[in-house]
Amino acid sequence: MALREIELTNLQDELPTQVSHWLVAARRRIERYWDQFSEKPLPQYIECDFDLVAAALVECVSRDWIDGRLFVEWGCGFAVVTGIAGILGLDAVGVEAEEFLCAEGRKLLSRHGVDAEIWNGNFLPAGASRLAEDTDPLVSLTHELEPAYDRYDMPLADFAIVFAYPWPGEEHFLRLVFDRYARRDALLLMYRGPYQIELYRKR
Numbered sequence: 199m200a201l202r203e204i205e206l207t208n209l210q211d212e213l214p215t216q217v218s219h220w221l222v223a224a225r226r227r228i229e230r231y232w233d234q235f236s237e238k239p240l241p242q243y244i245e246c247d248f249d250l251v252a253a254a255l256v257e258c259v260s261r262d263w264i265d266g267r268l269f270v271e272w273g274c275g276f277a278v279v280t281g282i283a284g285i286l287g288l289d290a291v292g293v294e295a296e297e298f299l300c301a302e303g304r305k306l307l308s309r310h311g312v313d314a315e316i317w318n319g320n321f322l323p324a325g326a327s328r329l330a331e332d333t334d335p336l337v338s339l340t341h342e343l344e345p346a347y348d349r350y351d352m353p354l355a356d357f358a359i360v361f362a363y364p365w366p367g368e369e370h371f372l373r374l375v376f377d378r379y380a381r382r383d384a385l386l387l388m389y390r391g392p393y394q395i396e397l398y399r400k401r
């Protein structure tokens with residue numbers, strides 16, 4: 199793999215006010231979802247630590263590490279991280295398989311005046327499943343949807359930074375997908391679990 203890890207060192211810094219306000223609103227919406235979970239159970243949905251991911255994105259932007267402006271979130275859920283990227287001035291896209299989450303994400307963004315796009319589709323580029331080993335129980339491979347990039351005529355290689363929160367056991371597969379399809383110098387930011395976030399650059 200041609201991925202080089204970059205150390206994130208400013209994760210304790212205070213977040214910009216607009217990001218903090220966005221997170222308050224987003225958490226309120228998500229809390230409502232969990233309260234009514236039985237009405238719309240989505241077993242693949244679980245959210246990351248938004249503060250930690252926001253701090254990592256702020257560091258990427260403020261240190262000028264991102265070689266471009268296009269950001270994509272793989273499996274954006276309620277579009278919270280996509281919204282953070284939009285607020286930080288990136289051209290943010292969230293790709294999500296679940297129509298319900300796409301609709302709710304779009305509503306949340308527009309209600310709070312956050313500029314970002316949500317694409318309903320598969321975040322895996324065509325052919326990416328070949329990179330998985332047969333025995334891997336990978337939830338991201340369970341969606342029959344077409345890759346979202348094709349519909350918008352924007353290949354993954356157009357994006358300068360990808361964010362993903364993989365299910366346990368999927369991180370290696372997603373790194374392989376990024377390594378194969380992202381462009382040189384693109385960044386991969388991965389939330390791995392409590393207090394654990396990783397940043398890679400493709401060389």
Ligand SMILES: C[S@@+](CC[C@H](N)C(=O)[O-])C[C@H]1O[C@@H](n2cnc3c(N)ncnc32)[C@H](O)[C@@H]1O
Nearest residue numbers: 242244245246273274275294295320321338363
């Ligand atoms: C663990 S949740 C993470 C949600 C959000 N990224 C976050 O960090 O809060 C994974 C999300 O990815 C979506 N997903 C899983 N596989 C996908 C695929 N192949 N294409 C698009 N979305 C997918 C699921 O529906 C779910 O909303």
